[in-house]
Amino acid sequence: MTNKMNVNFTEKAAEIPFSELELKKRPDGGFRKHPSDFFKRNSLVRVAHLTNQEVAARLGITSTHLSNFLNEKVSVDPFFAVRLSKATGIDMGTWLELQRQYDVYIYENMECDVQPLYPFSR
Template structure:
């Protein structure tokens, strides 16, 4: 029973000084999805047996606004991010960062 918690099989990678790290581009060209895709992938499963109207009501978001967000036709602003954070366990800063990354990606197209 004592040996169960020994994790000797885990190998630690060597420490590399920050100055020696290299910037490596993503294989997908830096593709970023709209924040609604993150919501669908990481949060939607938490709202089982709820319609989009129910989810919007739970998050205190108007149904029409939620519908636009789900269709990737609405950007996340600080107020919307705060409402999303209350029901998803992802802070408003996370939602705003995802939106920022998406906006930067769109500018490069």
């Protein structure tokens, strides 16, 4: 078993310290899409013959919830992730990770009126 990770560096060598590696830019500028985009591309295309009401019924949610999800108005919480996982065969953790990545992308640069509790460096 190897101890290698799939990383996106211009140089990959164990002897180079992490701080000296040059990171490549993501072609999309780092943009993370809402999990509904993944759902549309990987699951809805397989059941295009079903109405949104039928898809919602199979997921055990209301058609309003499905519509809000598809329009990026609701997040994937653990309750919804279980349903998506059981309906699509895609691991629950994947759905939660997609949501986490999207949330981090959206909120990491959010302006907020907060004062540091103590000195720290970033």
